[in-house]
Amino acid sequence: MSKPKKQQQELEQRIASLNRPIAPNKDLWQGIEYAIVNQQQAASRQKAQIKKASGVSRYLAIAASIVMFGFLVLFIMDHNLNQQGESLIANLSDSHQKQKQALIVSFADTPAATNNWEQQIADLDEAESAIKLALKDAPNNPALLKMLKQVYEQQLAIIERVHAPAWQQI
Amino acid sequence: MQRIDSNITRLPNAQINDADGLTDMQLNNAIDLAKGGDLEAFRYIYNQHLNLVYGLCFRLCADKSQAEDASQEVFIQLWQKIDSFNHQSKFTTWLHSVASNVCISYIRKQKGWWQKVFSLADENKHEQQDWGEISADTLEAFVLRLPERTRLVFVLHGIEGYRHQQVAQILSISPNTSKVQFHRARAMIEEWVNE
Numbered sequence: 001m002s003k004p005k006k007q008q009q010e011l012e013q014r015i016a017s018l019n020r021p022i023a024p025n026k027d028l029w030q031g032i033e034y035a036i037v038n039q040q041q042a043a044s045r046q047k048a049q050i051k052k053a054s055g056v057s058r059y060l061a062i063a064a065s066i067v068m069f070g071f072l073v074l075f076i077m078d079h080n081l082n083q084q085g086e087s088l089i090a091n092l093s094d095s096h097q098k099q100k101q102a103l104i105v106s107f108a109d110t111p112a113a114t115n116n117w118e119q120q121i122a123d124l125d126e127a128e129s130a131i132k133l134a135l136k137d138a139p140n141n142p143a144l145l146k147m148l149k150q151v152y153e154q155q156l157a158i159i160e161r162v163h164a165p166a167w168q169q170i
Numbered sequence: 171m172q173r174i175d176s177n178i179t180r181l182p183n184a185q186i187n188d189a190d191g192l193t194d195m196q197l198n199n200a201i202d203l204a205k206g207g208d209l210e211a212f213r214y215i216y217n218q219h220l221n222l223v224y225g226l227c228f229r230l231c232a233d234k235s236q237a238e239d240a241s242q243e244v245f246i247q248l249w250q251k252i253d254s255f256n257h258q259s260k261f262t263t264w265l266h267s268v269a270s271n272v273c274i275s276y277i278r279k280q281k282g283w284w285q286k287v288f289s290l291a292d293e294n295k296h297e298q299q300d301w302g303e304i305s306a307d308t309l310e311a312f313v314l315r316l317p318e319r320t321r322l323v324f325v326l327h328g329i330e331g332y333r334h335q336q337v338a339q340i341l342s343i344s345p346n347t348s349k350v351q352f353h354r355a356r357a358m359i360e361e362w363v364n365e
């Protein structure tokens with residue numbers, strides 16, 4: 001075996017022998033234990049915070065559920081009220097149409113005092129349609145209901161007035 | 171560690187773990203206890219493997235004080251990772267791999283940005299660090315004298331026995347770079363030995 005090759009082999013062996021455990025000059029455990037215990041405490045704190053946060057979020061969820069339920073109740077009530085309002089308008093309108101037709105029929109043989117009373121009734125019909133359109137969005141609006149009632153009263157009053165003038169009653 | 175020590179008397183013919191003199195059963199018992207959060211069992215593992223870990227860290231860091239810090243970091247990380255040890259490989263093999271990775275990452279963290287900037291200029295400049303009781307004319311001292319990148323490759327491949335592919339993975343370099351750095355280290359050491 002040539003000298004350089006032998007030297008290289010010796011070097012290889014010496015290098016391989018470097019793979020050995022070495023003892024540190026001081027014990028390192030204290031620092032390791034401190035870090036581990038600290039990490040554990042931090043993890044416990046974090047868990048506690050998460051638990052606390054999840055407790056708070058549970059209450060928030062309950063509160064949100066209550067609010068949602070409240071909204072649902074209001075929505076249902078509002079829906080029912082709307083249905084009630086719509087039904088009231090339909091009844092009112094139906095009743096008025098019957099009353100109006102009955103009145104016109106009853107005055108069929110009586111001459112009218114003016115010629116434009118039918119135009120006035122038609123104008124009031126248009127007013128009725130406009131109020132009903134508004135009532136579709138707010139069936140329980142008391143002001144609109146009152147206006148509709150007034151329109152119906154005016155129509156009936158015109159029919160009666162033109163067919164029974166005041167001077168004839170004196 | 172009475173719980174662990176008692177296993178030795180119950181298992182007189184148990185296989186001895188070649189790295190640290192523990193029986194495999196004894197070590198497995200300590201690992202399982204440590205997995206369950208037993209710090210005392212973990213300290214037992216620490217006592218049995220400290221020199222192995224410190225030796226590796228010292229060769230990689232080439233500085234006594236840094237090696238101590240890095241070893242502590244290895245055991246702290248080991249405490250967090252021990253759950254992932256599944257007994258499929260030898261514990262010392264697994265620990266060696268964890269220690270190498272943690273130590274390399276520790277070295278990277280220690281390097282300030284300014285050191286990175288000037289690393290090329292300092293590549294061939296040897297800085298005398300704290301080597302403890304190792305005298306400057308020994309082979310061990312020659313390894314410690316190597317420039318950092320060259321030393322890391324030399325230690326991992328030449329001393330610790332990792333393949334170039336593994337070294338490349340640990341150091342995030344190409345296998346070819348690992349080979350080149352290793353041959354460079356070999357040449358430098360041969361030169362110093364023959365001086």
